[in-house]
Amino acid sequence: MTSVPRVVVLAGGVGGAKFTLGVREALARAGAPQATVIVNTGDDLWLSGVRLQPDVDSVLYALAGVNDTQRGWGRAGDTERVNEELQAWGAGWPWFTLGDLDLGTHLARTGWLRDGLTVTHVVERLSRRWHLGIRMLPMTDTEVDTHVVMADGSRLHFQEWWTRHRAGLAPVAFESPGIEAAVPAPGVGEAIANADIVLIAPSNPVVSIGPILAVPGIREALSTTPAQVVGVSPVIGGRVVRGMADVCLTAIGVDTSAGAVAAHYGARADGGVLDAWLVAEEDAAAAASVDALGIRAVVAPLWMTDVDASAAIAETALAL
Numbered sequence: 001m002t003s004v005p006r007v008v009v010l011a012g013g014v015g016g017a018k019f020t021l022g023v024r025e026a027l028a029r030a031g032a033p034q035a036t037v038i039v040n041t042g043d044d045l046w047l048s049g050v051r052l053q054p055d056v057d058s059v060l061y062a063l064a065g066v067n068d069t070q071r072g073w074g075r076a077g078d079t080e081r082v083n084e085e086l087q088a089w090g091a092g093w094p095w096f097t098l099g100d101l102d103l104g105t106h107l108a109r110t111g112w113l114r115d116g117l118t119v120t121h122v123v124e125r126l127s128r129r130w131h132l133g134i135r136m137l138p139m140t141d142t143e144v145d146t147h148v149v150m151a152d153g154s155r156l157h158f159q160e161w162w163t164r165h166r167a168g169l170a171p172v173a174f175e176s177p178g179i180e181a182a183v184p185a186p187g188v189g190e191a192i193a194n195a196d197i198v199l200i201a202p203s204n205p206v207v208s209i210g211p212i213l214a215v216p217g218i219r220e221a222l223s224t225t226p227a228q229v230v231g232v233s234p235v236i237g238g239r240v241v242r243g244m245a246d247v248c249l250t251a252i253g254v255d256t257s258a259g260a261v262a263a264h265y266g267a268r269a270d271g272g273v274l275d276a277w278l279v280a281e282e283d284a285a286a287a288a289s290v291d292a293l294g295i296r297a298v299v300a301p302l303w304m305t306d307v308d309a310s311a312a313i314a315e316t317a318l319a320l
């Protein structure tokens, strides 16, 4: 490894945003503030004429320090005047809130997309407003959706399944229309190939990390990079910390356990993506089974209660 480690993070959602904050803090303490975060765009959507990128915005707002930490999405202190008007018009989704400040982001993004900018350029422009200290890249420039498939064959957009039904309808599968035609966004392949360490954030393995790994070329880049690929378990004590990853894992036949998620990602030596896997202290008993997969298990505290706790997790990973 060079003296200034080149760090790449794969991330999505609140877990990804919190972890990315920790990575930035850990690298700043080490005097090496260079990192790239590759963000899931699989749960993006068009609504009321604007392009929403929930995971990009979660990471962007968290790095900028303007995120709503209570709700876990959107801008702190946001108001909902435009949303009330949209509801009065019967536009958009009645269960899906677009905050006023948040809408400013969506309008700016949509305008730039309509001007012909790529998603990568738009993310770069959005990042310029604040000093983020981390380069953000979308996983791909083309549109990829996430659809949730029910037992009767019906499909819902992921955002409807999650925000309207709170993941209460049991899915049998997840589909990603557009993924086969997707290519990694410019810079993604190079960042992975030139990294010293690639960190897989404790994000939802199915709908956050899953789409990133499913972009043709990204899995291959991970399998050939000289970097260490280190994942952080999103499962602590046999439970997901937040969100609906447990329902997603069940749908694809994976137990909600640190060991099962490690097996789902697989060992790099075995065609998977992991060299090492950070397991919570509560799941220390799973370490032996993870080691047996050919993935080095490292037991550590994994609760991201604040930036210091997230930075400590990042430091443990970076020390590998």
Ligand code: FO1
Pocket (backbone or CB within 6 Å): 012, 013, 014, 043, 052, 053, 054, 055, 057, 073, 074, 095, 096, 097, 098, 099, 102, 159, 162, 163
């Ligand atoms: N999550 C909700 O639970 N309810 C909402 O009304 C909602 C609105 C929303 C608007 C913009 C945006 O970027 C995200 C939003 N989210 C909302 C969060 C989002 O549904 C998910 O948490 C993520 O997509 C999962 O990573």
